[in-house]
Amino acid sequence: MGGTGPGEGPAPGAGGPDRRRAERERRPPLRYRIITVSLLTVAAVYFLTPVYWLVVSSTKSSSDLFGTFGFWFHDPDPLGRLHQVLTYDDGIYARWFANSLMYAGVGALAATLLSAAAGYALAKFRFPGREGIFNVILAGVLIPGTALALPLYLLFSRIGLANTYWAVLIPSVVSPFGVYLCRIYAAAAVPDSLMEAARIDGAGEARIFSTVGLRLMTPALVTVFLFQFVHIWNNFFLPLVMLSDSDLYPIQLGLTSWTGYADRQPELYQYTVGGAFLSVLPLMVLMGVLQRYWRTGLTEGSVKA
Structure with missing residues (x-):
């Protein structure tokens, strides 16, 4: 009771x-x-x-x-x-800002997709020379970008692409670190059993990659995109070597050109500071928007068997 x-x-x-x-x-x-x-x-x-x-x-x-x-x-x-910054010299800063968005956005997106495809292939398919290719990619991680700028300029000058948008965009789509990260993540996050089930259901390799691989690799892809976006956005030496037309400049190179004339035009000091403030806003927004995908990836990884 x-x-x-x-x-x-x-x-x-x-x-x-x-x-x-x-x-x-x-x-x-x-x-x-x-x-x-x-x-x-x-x-x-x-x-x-x-x-x-x-x-x-x-x-x-x-x-x-x-x-x-x-x-x-x-x-x-x-x-x-800020209005003075945006309207100075017929709004040249707005053009530099748009150039930086194009260089960083298109370059980071293309680099992420290329890294995802290469990393997925290196992780999930066996073929002759796979480890040799991966070792070459790892060696590429150790080579600083400044060491490649001059050879790239000579190459692009030879084919007539120097001082064009392509001279900055094409080198930006290559990310050895992105390939390395995507291979490591794909090997751990994309189960072979799930790929086999998709093959049994009649899905081709391209469809498996686009519908299964990319979804499971989302945290790694967000990381590659953000790292590459920041790298391209802050890149100074490659545009300095490749570009001579100020209309093609990204923000970093444009602000440096303003600093060079500031002794004769003191107002350019203030314009440079205002332009630098505007240049960090996209990075802050991007970090705030994409960080939730990192948290999601970490949570999913903590409960995997």
């Missing part, structure tokens, strides 16, 4: 104190948490301070940029300053 009968669960709250005690025991000691939070705070301040300075400085005139305290506002007019 009054006992817990068969099939009845424990009374509400039973085991609650024990569970909370176990959770407290699993938590790291307070001093370790304080040290961790302190180090993360210092790192955050270190990385965010230049961004804060850029935001503050983009609201100032050229005279205020050098004559006032750098980390606080003085007569801020952000919309007016």
